[in-house]
Amino acid sequence: xxxxxxxxxxxxxxxxxxxxxxxxxxxxxxxxxxxxxxxxxxxxxxxxxxxxxxxxxxxxxxxxxxxxxxxxxxxxxxxxxxxxxxxxxxxxxxxxxxxxxxxxxxxxxxxxxxxxxxxxxxxxxxxxxxxxxxxxxxxxxxxxxxxxxxxxxxxxxxxxxxxxxxxxxxxxxxxxxxxxxxxxxxxxxxxxxxxxxxxxxxxxxxxxxxxxxxxxxxxxxxxxxxxxxxxxxxxxxxxxxxxxxxxxxxxxxxxxxxxxxxxxxxxxxxxxxxxxxxxxxxxx
Amino acid sequence: xxxxxxxxxxxxxxxxxxxxxxxxxxxxxxxxxxxxxxxxxxxxxxxxxxxxxxxxxxxxxxxxxxxxxxxxxxxxxxxxxxxxxxxxxxxxxxxxxxxxxxxxxxxxxxxxxxxxxxxxxxxxxxxxxxxxxxxxxxxxxxxxxxxxxxxxxxxxxxxxxxxxxxxxxxxxxxxxxxxxxxxxxxxxxxxxxxxxxxxxxxxxxxxxxxxxxxxxxxxxxxxxxxxxxxxxxxxxxxxxxxxxxxxxxxxxxx
Amino acid sequence: xxxxxxxxxxxxxxxxxxxxxxxxxxxxxxxxxxxxxxxxxxxxxxxxxxxxxxxxxxxxxxxxxxxxxxxxxxxxxxxxxxxxxxxxxxxxxxxxxxxxxxxxxxxxxxxxxxxxxxxxxxxxxxxxxxxxxxxxxxxxxxxxxxxxxxxxxxxxxxxxxxxxxxxxxxxxxxxxxxxxxxxxxxxxxxxxxxxxxx
Amino acid sequence: xxxxxxxxxxxxxxxxxxxxxxxxxxxxxxxxxxxxxxxxxxxxxxxxxxxxxxxxxxxxxxxxxxxxxxxxxxxxxxxxxxxxxxxxxxxxxxxxxxxxxxxxxxxxxxxxxxxxxxxxxxxxxxxxxxxxxxxxxxxxxxxxxxxxxxxxxxxxxxxxxxxxxxxxxxxxxxxxxxxxxxxxxxxxxxxxxxxxxxxxxxxxxxx
Numbered sequence: 001x002x003x004x005x006x007x008x009x010x011x012x013x014x015x016x017x018x019x020x021x022x023x024x025x026x027x028x029x030x031x032x033x034x035x036x037x038x039x040x041x042x043x044x045x046x047x048x049x050x051x052x053x054x055x056x057x058x059x060x061x062x063x064x065x066x067x068x069x070x071x072x073x074x075x076x077x078x079x080x081x082x083x084x085x086x087x088x089x090x091x092x093x094x095x096x097x098x099x100x101x102x103x104x105x106x107x108x109x110x111x112x113x114x115x116x117x118x119x120x121x122x123x124x125x126x127x128x129x130x131x132x133x134x135x136x137x138x139x140x141x142x143x144x145x146x147x148x149x150x151x152x153x154x155x156x157x158x159x160x161x162x163x164x165x166x167x168x169x170x171x172x173x174x175x176x177x178x179x180x181x182x183x184x185x186x187x188x189x190x191x192x193x194x195x196x197x198x199x200x201x202x203x204x205x206x207x208x209x210x211x212x213x214x215x216x217x218x219x220x221x222x223x224x225x226x227x228x229x230x231x232x233x234x235x236x237x238x239x240x241x242x243x244x245x246x247x248x249x250x251x252x253x254x255x256x257x258x259x260x261x262x263x264x265x266x267x268x269x270x271x272x273x274x275x276x277x278x279x280x281x282x283x284x
Numbered sequence: 285x286x287x288x289x290x291x292x293x294x295x296x297x298x299x300x301x302x303x304x305x306x307x308x309x310x311x312x313x314x315x316x317x318x319x320x321x322x323x324x325x326x327x328x329x330x331x332x333x334x335x336x337x338x339x340x341x342x343x344x345x346x347x348x349x350x351x352x353x354x355x356x357x358x359x360x361x362x363x364x365x366x367x368x369x370x371x372x373x374x375x376x377x378x379x380x381x382x383x384x385x386x387x388x389x390x391x392x393x394x395x396x397x398x399x400x401x402x403x404x405x406x407x408x409x410x411x412x413x414x415x416x417x418x419x420x421x422x423x424x425x426x427x428x429x430x431x432x433x434x435x436x437x438x439x440x441x442x443x444x445x446x447x448x449x450x451x452x453x454x455x456x457x458x459x460x461x462x463x464x465x466x467x468x469x470x471x472x473x474x475x476x477x478x479x480x481x482x483x484x485x486x487x488x489x490x491x492x493x494x495x496x497x498x499x500x501x502x503x504x505x506x507x508x509x510x511x512x513x514x515x516x517x518x519x520x521x522x523x524x525x526x527x528x529x530x531x532x533x534x535x536x537x538x
Numbered sequence: 539x540x541x542x543x544x545x546x547x548x549x550x551x552x553x554x555x556x557x558x559x560x561x562x563x564x565x566x567x568x569x570x571x572x573x574x575x576x577x578x579x580x581x582x583x584x585x586x587x588x589x590x591x592x593x594x595x596x597x598x599x600x601x602x603x604x605x606x607x608x609x610x611x612x613x614x615x616x617x618x619x620x621x622x623x624x625x626x627x628x629x630x631x632x633x634x635x636x637x638x639x640x641x642x643x644x645x646x647x648x649x650x651x652x653x654x655x656x657x658x659x660x661x662x663x664x665x666x667x668x669x670x671x672x673x674x675x676x677x678x679x680x681x682x683x684x685x686x687x688x689x690x691x692x693x694x695x696x697x698x699x700x701x702x703x704x705x706x707x708x709x710x711x712x713x714x715x716x717x718x719x720x721x722x723x724x725x726x727x728x729x730x731x732x733x734x735x736x
Numbered sequence: 737x738x739x740x741x742x743x744x745x746x747x748x749x750x751x752x753x754x755x756x757x758x759x760x761x762x763x764x765x766x767x768x769x770x771x772x773x774x775x776x777x778x779x780x781x782x783x784x785x786x787x788x789x790x791x792x793x794x795x796x797x798x799x800x801x802x803x804x805x806x807x808x809x810x811x812x813x814x815x816x817x818x819x820x821x822x823x824x825x826x827x828x829x830x831x832x833x834x835x836x837x838x839x840x841x842x843x844x845x846x847x848x849x850x851x852x853x854x855x856x857x858x859x860x861x862x863x864x865x866x867x868x869x870x871x872x873x874x875x876x877x878x879x880x881x882x883x884x885x886x887x888x889x890x891x892x893x894x895x896x897x898x899x900x901x902x903x904x905x906x907x908x909x910x911x912x913x914x915x916x917x918x919x920x921x922x923x924x925x926x927x928x929x930x931x932x933x934x935x936x937x938x939x940x941x942x943x
Contacts, residue, residue, distance in 0.1 A: 581820025613783025674911015
């Protein structure tokens, strides 16, 4: 078998190994491949940056295990913008696993001297989707009497400053779709339409197209879609986080597959050509 | 009395059922219906035959779905495959993910062996419920494919993201693979990894293809009439919109 | 590098490595993890099933909804298949399951999949993009005529139908890669960062 | 005879029609009947799960009888199956033991199986994306363009890829998807109708 025929039928395990390296290397040591910031992310960044110092923000961690790869980096990048501005954060979640992700991401805030209960709160999970969110928006204490760490809400200074959705300068949902939790559309209704609180959304890559319509219609002030948006946001704040690392790995993996496809095709075409000329020679 | 916004839908469904019903009636009365060849179905005999020659098992799965239409189509093919397996004395392994699908699948296999005159050939341990968890099902099936070294792997039914895991495992052991699903997001993975793909709607033609059953042939003719009607509707609708009228769209939204 | 002391990190990382070993070759370690996983997940399904049974059947029946005896009897009849003399009784619950499922499938198909898609295709054909969408839909639908055979010039229609479908399949394939790679990144981060502490 | 053949056919017909009619017509009595039928259905489905459990136990005890305790795989599966049920039903779903099985065994192993796709998707593409004919070429081109268009490095290699990807996803892709979907749905209707009308009785065991 000549080399071109061999290149057409490489052992799968060669590819598996290359793929593992393409993902592992950037995970251990980020490469920092160039990233171009798209207008959607730039606009979102500008909006968040324009929030007044010390204002309060509501964030919904509306996603399940499996989607944290896309959505955790978005939350963390956002917190790096909040930190220096001392913007206070209240987290709620429509999925049982959400509070866990909130806690993981909020650890970043400690770097900026945030105190739990004073500067940020993790209220935990609520069941019932939109109707519960609507009740929360008019009277937060009607839904939560204790936070996720089982503290009494009354004992948390930050929660004394919040009586309704109107007290937040911005709301955000990190969302992986309407099944099981509170979807983006429900958030638009309960924050923007019911209380006039500006909304931004973070979502998984597949939901980008359907959610972009809210931004185009102006109902939503910004959108971060997928890991790519997290990486772009990290570029804007000048911090290489898991978004950048993830995008490095994504870039490598995608290009690796395309390279293998091209390789197989080139090898096929060359060996066909050879067979043709060899066949021609024989007939002569 | 019709629920608002479902008026057109109801009449459309009514028309579909009527067309299919009339076509079945006509076919039963002797109208000739020809079905175009479907390569994936034609390959099934070869796939079972190959397993017989090699002395290795055939694997079939109706996928990850509950009792939905694609699963019904898969079970129809399964009945035929079981018959072939009984005829050639080939071991047939069936794996199922959803409990309700399992309840029906087991019955189909049992009945098909009975019809083939070999009820003793039915072995409950070869018609297996794996797990209703998507990834546990996938891991269980690839375990069976790799360990039992099946000669042919046939997957027809409702599939989700596990489609490629199953198909690549089958490819690794060099099995002949025939797959079919209506999920347009999963067909690509079958197209790249399997030898024969039964595309979308083609899978509902199993009864007509194998048994040349009059009911199925008639039903298939009815489906084609509906498709023709749909094409006509789209073309007329688009032309009307081009002419500035959205009457048809409004009617369809009723 | 600081290796984790959390038992969850160890179990998660080792099971992931065992699963990945199947990429090299089917082996005893993979087989063991596969069987543990299948056992656990089937067990979880049973636990959830029992809970569903309690909340949807047992408790409401105890509260007076005696009609719920009907599905319970139907459910028990499923097991008639194990006794040859009465195995035909098993057809009753099966026909119940199949009949209702067929009804649900039928009503869902007409609304979102046929009428919805057809009206979305009735667009003003004044742009190249609109024409592509329109022709793509019409030709690919025409491909699925199963009892008529296109011959001669008409065969071009179903050929283009296949071309449009292949374009859609390629697009869906390429678009899916990102989600799949994300899953692997998640596992790799778990192994290298959480478990090995790199 | 009646119980063997007629009754199943009647049940399938009545249930299928009720569910369909209740969806389209606002007749309270039919709608509440349909609601009951759907609730009953979920109860019967739980009993079907029992059939699955019986199958699991049967298959693996048979393996153990044949091979003895040497078959650690069947032993592990059965043990894990029983432990999970005992812990889940005995100690409850919020107990530590059940959470351990769920969070530390079920979720990570499932994610690992899912992530195998990252590897398989590449080898499948390598094998199948070959310019053997027009169809394969189309599959290859749209597939590769979209892959490049989705990542920053790909956009560097083929600068037009992101814009082309947008066009492929919002225009070119739509027609083919719709054709498959509409034709498939017509098949759904036909097969469902045959089941409801009793023309497909083999599925529930009537010849």
